[in-house]
Amino acid sequence: MTGQSSKTRNGLPCLAATLVLGVGLLAVQVGRAEDVQPEGKVSFYFAAHEDDWQLFMNPSAFMDVANAKTKSVFIHTTAGDAGGGTGNGGRKQPYYLARENGAEVAIRFMADADRQPTNRVASRMQFNGHPIHSVGYRNTATYFLRLPDGNPSGSGYPQTGFQSLERFATGAITTFSAIDGSTTYHGWADLVSTLRAILDYERGTTRSIQLNVADLNSDINPGDHSDHRMTAKGALEAAKDLTCARRVHYIEYASARLSENLAGPQRDMESSVLAATAAGILAFDHYSVWNPYLRSYLGRNYFRAEEGTGQCRGSDSDPLQAVSSQPVSARGNR
Numbered sequence: 001m002t003g004q005s006s007k008t009r010n011g012l013p014c015l016a017a018t019l020v021l022g023v024g025l026l027a028v029q030v031g032r033a034e035d036v037q038p039e040g041k042v043s044f045y046f047a048a049h050e051d052d053w054q055l056f057m058n059p060s061a062f063m064d065v066a067n068a069k070t071k072s073v074f075i076h077t078t079a080g081d082a083g084g085g086t087g088n089g090g091r092k093q094p095y096y097l098a099r100e101n102g103a104e105v106a107i108r109f110m111a112d113a114d115r116q117p118t119n120r121v122a123s124r125m126q127f128n129g130h131p132i133h134s135v136g137y138r139n140t141a142t143y144f145l146r147l148p149d150g151n152p153s154g155s156g157y158p159q160t161g162f163q164s165l166e167r168f169a170t171g172a173i174t175t176f177s178a179i180d181g182s183t184t185y186h187g188w189a190d191l192v193s194t195l196r197a198i199l200d201y202e203r204g205t206t207r208s209i210q211l212n213v214a215d216l217n218s219d220i221n222p223g224d225h226s227d228h229r230m231t232a233k234g235a236l237e238a239a240k241d242l243t244c245a246r247r248v249h250y251i252e253y254a255s256a257r258l259s260e261n262l263a264g265p266q267r268d269m270e271s272s273v274l275a276a277t278a279a280g281i282l283a284f285d286h287y288s289v290w291n292p293y294l295r296s297y298l299g300r301n302y303f304r305a306e307e308g309t310g311q312c313r314g315s316d317s318d319p320l321q322a323v324s325s326q327p328v329s330a331r332g333n334r
Helices: 006-010 016-026 052-056 060-066 095-111 165-169 188-203 226-238 253-257 264-282
Strands: 041-047 070-078 120-127 130-137 140-147 175-177 184-186 208-214 246-250 303-306 320-328
Touching (some): 041 052, 041 060, 052 264, 060 070, 060 095, 060 208, 060 264, 095 130, 095 264, 120 188, 130 188, 165 226, 184 188, 188 226
Parallel strands (some): 041 070, 041 208, 070 140, 208 246
Antiparallel strands (some): 120 130, 120 320, 175 184, 246 303
16 A cells, blocks of 8 residues: 555545445455465465555464464565655655565564564565565565555656556556666566566475465455556466465455454454554654554455465476675664
8 A cells, every 4th residue: 555545545436336246256254364374385465565465464464474384475566655766755764665664563573473583684686687675584575676656546656757567567668667776677577577586486395375466356356556456467477377376365445345354363463563564664754554544444354265276386497596685683774
C-alpha cells in the first residue's frame, strides 16, 4: 500500500454485489497456515509496497515465520516511495528507507517471538544480472527491488519519470530503473526472469512451495492498486511452470468492505505486525501507518487457494552471484 493513495482507495466504487458473489464463489476462509505447512516449505510473499503483506496477508505470514520448518521470503517490488524517489521530503531519512525499515522491524518482530534478537545480514545480491538489496534474518529472507511506486492508477509520478510496473508490463516504457540507481530492467521479461531467479535460489531443493499474491480476478478483488496487480502478474508469470506450487490469492483493498473474520490470537497477530511496521517507520522520522484508515483492514484475511500438482523438483540453475554480504546488528540501522 503506497503512501499517497488513500484518496483513491477511499473512493473505491461500491461493488457490494460483486464482492458478495466473489466471496460466495470462493467460500473464502481465514488463513490457517498451521494446516498447510509440511516440513521444508518455502512460502513466498510478493508485495508491491512495504506494508502490503502486513495488511492483506496476515496472520498467514506470521504463522509461516513462526514455524521453524518454513522459510518465509518477502519480495517487495517497488520502493513504495509515493513519487518521492530518494528524496527525504525534509525528514531525516528518505521515505523509501523508512518503509523498508518498517517491513524489517515487522519481520524481526515475528521471527523473534519469545526469543532474543540476533543479527540481520544485509547483502547486495545479483540475480539475472541485477543487484538487489537483500536482508536475511533467522528463517526469513527479504528483498527490496526499489522500483518506482507506480501510483494507484499505474500512471506513475512525474518525479520518477512516470515509470510504473503497469506501464512497463504493457510496453508503454521499455526500461525501468530502481530509484537508487542500482539497476535498470530492459523489458518486462527481464523483470520476470529476475523474479524467477530469486524464486529458484530461495526454493533450492525444497519440494513444497507456496506463492502468496494479490488476487488478479477483478470480480473478487476489485479496485486494487495497479502495483499490487502487476506484482502478482509478474510473480505468477515467473512461476508459471511451477505447477507444484500452492498459489494463494488475497483480496486486498476490497477486504475493508468485508466482515471481520479474525478474532483472538489471529487478530492479535495481524494488529501487532502493523504496529511493529509503524514503529519501524517512525524510527526513521516518517509518519505512522497506525491510523484509522489502515486499521480498517485489520481483522480480515480473505483468500482463495489453488493447490499445486505433484512435488516440486529442485532448481537446476545457479542464479546467484553474491556481490557483497555484511552482517549488521539487528538493532542497528543500515
